[in-house]
Amino acid sequence: MVKIGVLGLQGAVREHVISLEQSGAEAIIVKRPEQLEDLDGLVIPGGESTTMRRLIDKYGFMQPLKDFASVGKPMFGTCAGLILLSKNIVGYDEPHIGVMDITVERNAFGRQKESFEAELMITGVAEDFIGVFIRAPYVVEVGEDVEVLSKHNGRIVAARQGQFLGCAFHPELTDDYRFAHYFVNMVKESNKM
Template identity: 60%
Template sequence: MLKIGILALQGAVREHIRQIDELGCEAVPVKSVEDLKGLNGLVLPGGESTTMRKLLDRYALLEPIRALAAKGIPMFGTCAGLILLAKEIVGYDLPHLGLMDVVVERNSFGRQVDSFEVELSIEGVGNDIPAVFIRAPHIVATGDNVEILAKHEDRIVLARDGQFLGCSFHPELTEDSRIMKYFVEMVRESTLVESY
């Protein structure tokens, strides 16, 4: 059975666990370096990216997560998780994990009160997929090898860079698990024989 970790420092952790469990994988809440052992994939959920960075530093998780990435472990960042993955953040000198070849702008769809839900068509996933945007970032630029999977109002909101999947919105806050299923398939197809 695939073991998929969910960074469980803040954010919509339970909702991700539910979707991963429903797809027949073992969901592992990650709160320490020890929890990273044996994972086949890792989800970085939404929340508040600055707070999450402080917690990553406090629990000394930043470098071990980068080490997992170097071993080819697939990672999926939603909302704040996308910001954590990005190689560049508009208005900031340094990235957090700096793994995914994208430039991200924070809060580009407005504040909490401007939250909204739309339906998207997503390349390789399907049509009429509900997407919940809450203080969402968006991808303003991508590297040459990044595959753009979805846009909303001409802004990139879902993209894949090899083993990394980054999403502006919160697919876990809906009953539709097709995006998580796409990530599970990425994990399944990962040729990694030995996990962390």
């Protein structure tokens, strides 16, 4: 059984744990950088990206997260997690973890009151996945190695680059575990290499 961490600093941590467990993985809430050493994969949940960055810095997670990525371990960022994984953020000079060759725009679908749900076609996952968008970012631009997995109204809302997976919505806030299952399979494949 693969062991997948959920970065436990902010966001829907418990919901991600449930979705990973329902998808056949052992899920661990990660509160300390040294916990990363025992993991096969990592989920970075939604929340507020600037707050999450402050907490990542405060608890000494930045270099361990970059090291985790550099050894080829899969990472899945949802909403704020997508922002943290991206190499470019519109209006910002520096990325956070910066491992996915994408450019994102924060709060691109509007503020909290403009939150919505939409049926999405996600390549390799589902034809009818309900995406929950809460102050969601979207991907403005992707590098040549990035596979676009889903769009909503012409905007990229899910993408994959090698061992990195990101989406603008919150798959953990539904009872549909197909996207979590997709990530668990990525981790299993990565373990075979």
